[in-house]
Amino acid sequence: xxxxxxxxxxxxxxxxxxxxxxxxxxxxxxxxxxxxxxxxxxxxxxxxxxxxxxxxxxxxxxxxxxxxxxxxxxxxxxxxxxxxxxxxxxxxxxxxxxxxxxxxxxxxxxxxxxxxxxxxxxxxxxxxxxxxxxxxxxxxxxxxxxxxxxxxxxxxxxxxxxxxxxxxxxxxxxxxxxxxxxxxxxxxxxxxxxxxxxxxxxxxxxxxxxxxxxxxxxxxxxxxxxxxxxxxxxxxxxxxxxxxxxxxxxxxxxxxxxxxxxxxxxxxxxxxxxxxxxxxxxxxxxxxxxxxxxxxxxxxxxxxxxxxxxxxxxxxxxxxxxxxxxxxxxxxxxxxxxxxxxxxxxxxxxxxxxxxxxxxxxxxxxxxxxxxxxxxxxxxxxxxxxxxxxxxxxxxxxxxxxxxxxxxxxxxxxxxxxxxxxxxxxxxxxxxxxxxxxxxxxxxxxxxxxxxxxxxxxxxxxxxxxxxxxxxxxxxxxxxxxxxxxxxxxxxxxxxxxxxxxxxxxxxxxxxxxxxxxxxxxxxxxxxxxxxxxxxxx
Numbered sequence: 001x002x003x004x005x006x007x008x009x010x011x012x013x014x015x016x017x018x019x020x021x022x023x024x025x026x027x028x029x030x031x032x033x034x035x036x037x038x039x040x041x042x043x044x045x046x047x048x049x050x051x052x053x054x055x056x057x058x059x060x061x062x063x064x065x066x067x068x069x070x071x072x073x074x075x076x077x078x079x080x081x082x083x084x085x086x087x088x089x090x091x092x093x094x095x096x097x098x099x100x101x102x103x104x105x106x107x108x109x110x111x112x113x114x115x116x117x118x119x120x121x122x123x124x125x126x127x128x129x130x131x132x133x134x135x136x137x138x139x140x141x142x143x144x145x146x147x148x149x150x151x152x153x154x155x156x157x158x159x160x161x162x163x164x165x166x167x168x169x170x171x172x173x174x175x176x177x178x179x180x181x182x183x184x185x186x187x188x189x190x191x192x193x194x195x196x197x198x199x200x201x202x203x204x205x206x207x208x209x210x211x212x213x214x215x216x217x218x219x220x221x222x223x224x225x226x227x228x229x230x231x232x233x234x235x236x237x238x239x240x241x242x243x244x245x246x247x248x249x250x251x252x253x254x255x256x257x258x259x260x261x262x263x264x265x266x267x268x269x270x271x272x273x274x275x276x277x278x279x280x281x282x283x284x285x286x287x288x289x290x291x292x293x294x295x296x297x298x299x300x301x302x303x304x305x306x307x308x309x310x311x312x313x314x315x316x317x318x319x320x321x322x323x324x325x326x327x328x329x330x331x332x333x334x335x336x337x338x339x340x341x342x343x344x345x346x347x348x349x350x351x352x353x354x355x356x357x358x359x360x361x362x363x364x365x366x367x368x369x370x371x372x373x374x375x376x377x378x379x380x381x382x383x384x385x386x387x388x389x390x391x392x393x394x395x396x397x398x399x400x401x402x403x404x405x406x407x408x409x410x411x412x413x414x415x416x417x418x419x420x421x422x423x424x425x426x427x428x429x430x431x432x433x434x435x436x437x438x439x440x441x442x443x444x445x446x447x448x449x450x451x452x453x454x455x456x457x458x459x460x461x462x463x464x465x466x467x468x469x470x471x472x473x474x475x476x477x478x479x480x481x482x483x484x485x486x487x488x489x490x491x492x493x494x495x496x497x498x499x500x501x502x503x504x505x506x507x508x509x510x511x512x513x514x515x516x517x518x519x520x521x522x523x524x525x526x527x528x529x530x531x532x533x534x535x536x537x538x
Contacts, residue, residue, distance in 0.1 A: 001267040003283055005089040008107060015107070018266045020093070023109030024062045030069050034112035037136040039068040039304065043117070043180065044143035044201075045080050048252040050092045050108055051287035053141065053200070056309035057110035066304050069110045071131060075117030075176045076144070079275035084283060085114040093270065093284040095259050097399035103262075104289075117179050119172045132183040132190075138301045139196035142210065143248075144176065146203040149213045151177055154467075165217070169226030181217035184241065185227055188234045194300035196242045200293065202249070204323055204417070207296065211235075211243035244296035245316050247323040249331065251290075251394065255282035256401040286401070290394050294322045294380070312380060321378035328421040329371035330386045334363040335407050336418050337439075338395070340446045342404025343464075344531045346455050350404055354396035358535045364391060365439045365538075373432060374425035405464050411447060412468040412503055419443065420505010427511055434511055441513045442538050444504065445520030448494060449531065451476045456531040458482075472497060482527040490525075491518040 001007060001014065008015055008022050015022055040057070042049055053070070060066040072090070074080045085092075090111040096104040115131075118124050131137060142148070151162045158166075165178035170185040187193050197214065199206035218235040221227035234240050255272055263270050263284060272282035295306075297313035307313055326332065335350075341362070342353050353359045367387040375383045394400075419440045426434040451473050453463050458481055463469060475497045479485065491498075491514060498508040498517060508514040523534040 003088045003091055003093065003107070003268060003270060005091065005109075008091070019103075019105055020266075021104070021106045023058060023107060025064075025109075027109050030061060030067065030110075031112045034068040034071065037068055038071055038131045038134050039066075039136055039138050040141065041071040041073060041131055041137065041139075042141045042143070043073045043075060044145075044148070045072040045074045045085065045114065046143060046281075047254065047285045047287070048248070048250060049143050050111075051094050051252045051285040052248070052250050052291055052293065053143075054092075054108050054110050055094050055106065056293075056306065056311060058106070058108055059309045060304065060306070061110055063308065065308050068136075069112035071113045071115060072111045073115045073117050073128070075179055076148070077275050077277045077279045078116040078118055079273070079277070080279060080281050081114045081116050083273045083275065084281045085111070088283050090114050091283075093263065093268070095263070095284060095286045096289050097259075097286055097397065098289045099393045099397040099399070101399070103399070105263075117176070119174060119179055119182070128183055129186045132187045133193070135191075135193055137187075137193070137195055138303050139198050139299060140180075141198045141200050143200050146201055146206075146209065148176060148201070149199070149209040151175075151213055151216050166220040166224065166226075169221055169224075170217075177213045178217060181214055181221075184214060184235065185218075185221070185231055188231050189228070192230070192234050192240055194240050196244060196299040196301065196303065198244050198246060198295065200246050200248050204327065205245055205320070207243040207245040214241075214243075238298065239300055242298040242300055244298045245319040245323075246296065247292065247294045247319055247326065249290075249292040249326055250287060251400060251402060252285060252287040253400065253402050253406070254280055255284055256286050258401065259284065259286045288394055288397055288400050290389060292322075292326075292381070294319050314380060318378050318380060321376045322381060324376040324421070325378055325381065325383050325386065327417055329375045330367060330383055331390050332414070333371065333418040333422070333440075333443075334367055334387075334390060334395070336411060336414055337363055337366055337443045337446075339404040339407035340411065340443060340450050341531070341535065343408055343450055343461060344446065344456050346457070346459075347404055349398075350402045350407065351396055351398045351400060353404065354391075358532070360391070362439055362442075362535065362538065363395075366443070367391065370437055370439055371422055374422055374429065408450070408464040410466050411450075411464070412466050412472060415444070415447065415503055416501070416505035420501075423504075423506050423511055423513070427506070434513065435516075437513065438516075438538060441508075441516040442520050442534075444498075444508070444513075444517045445524055446531070448476055448517070448521050449524040452479065452481070454481055456529060458528050468503070472503070479525055481525060481530075483525065485522050485525055487515060487518040487522050490521050491515065494518065494521070
């Protein structure tokens with residue numbers, strides 16, 4: 001079995017006999033139609049795109065709801081396209097790993113064309129401009145990660161690549177966002193054609209991030225005479241160019257070796273590729289069954305009926321509520337708690353943590369008892385049911401190879417939104433008392449213990465990458481495992497950290513929780529097994 005169009009056509013019976021669902025539409029006709037009438041172009045040809053958006057498009061093509069497929073584009077690592085997409089005729093295998101132990105294997109054929117966003121490649125760039133100047137194009141979607149929209153560095157200044165593109169203009173930019181802006185300029189020059197620019201990245205107010213990046217380039221180019229004056233007005237007119245907010249949620253880890261072996265037993269050679277930019281990609285993706293995509297319904301050139309594939313369209317305010325529900329209460333805080341204590345207790349799989357009654361009790365208390373009273377109810381998704389699915393289906397899924405170590409990445413950047421918003425909500429309510437919060441400050445104490453890079457048996461581990469690691473670890477450097485510290489001794493050392501609202505979302509001293517965090521941290525330091533004991537007590 002070979003993953004290409006010829007083999008799935010000639011050997012259809014063999015593929016289906018081994019449990020693979022093949023594209024149930026005329027793929028050749030779809031590709032031809034898409035070339036002449038592009039509707040949907042997607043930037044960021046990674047795992048979640050193939051597991052979610054491309055799979056949803058496939059269902060709509062099979063139902064006859066859509067005639068055009070998706071044009072997949074990568075503007076960062078071109079080898080994702082040249083070494084992973086094109087050798088397989090833009091096909092991939094999506095493996096859905098269900099919590100009940102069943103597995104679905106779908107050959108995804110909804111991608112009509114793959115492109116590289118390379119301004120130095122005349123043919124590739126010309127094709128991208130053809131797509132963007134087509135009146136039929138309705139929207140461009142993005143999964144390029146939050147940092148992909150950045151035009152400034154960590155110092156707050158424009159990056160060199162951005163400044164170079166400001167000066168060079170839209171003819172041949174080299175930064176990712178500069179190249180996207182140049183395509184939008186080509187669409188403007190083609191008659192100010194309408195289009196929706198839809199960020200589907202997992203970050204708050206993602207549409208604003210994409211808008212700000214496009215607006216920055218439009219302003220720079222028009223002010224320095226590199227673009228027509230009307231381009232800035234075009235970008236700022238939502239009747240011409242919209243930047244909807246979205247909320248996306250689907251766990252899609254990197255391609256897993258156990259899944260690869262399963263496919264190899266079927267006779268498929270889908271060996272992953274490591275590109276020259278060190279991107280790990282494979283012709284297959286593995287993902288959970290649960291998925292949510294909520295989109296602000298603002299599409300000035302129309303859109304396909306994506307709601308017939310389970311995608312929810314609503315207004316901006318509701319998207320914001322769904323995002324807050326997920327990030328501040330119903331999923332992300334539970335994940336972070338499991339990440340911190342999973343590392344301390346030596347777990348290497350999130351699903352295994354859900355067999356640990358102490359950890360289950362912790363996340364249930366955080367979600368149901370401490371979070372739900374202040375949850376932002378979006379109306380279109382029930383918060384309690386969302387937590388039910390997270391705790392009972394999604395996180396315990398033994399077939400999802402996700403790790404606490406991966407989720408613990410950048411924890412210092414996550415605590416403020418994942419827990420700080422709940423604390424602030426308690427402080428703002430007359431019917432709630434912030435001192436009733438027990439588990440959220442316990443997670444903060446667990447994070448301090450995590451920063452010591454010693455597990456509950458006293459064995460060292462390597463903390464996950466975090467931009468503030470070198471800044472925050474000195475606060476716990478003086479503490480030793482197995483010594484008895486008073487809460488006052490601990491507070492004296494860590495108070496400047498606990499008062500940092502950038503990390504915790506609020507000043508923990510002002511809101512009254514600093515003492516509780518210090519007391520919990522003292523318990524976690526008492527020696528080997530102290531984490532487990534404190535977890536049982538909480």
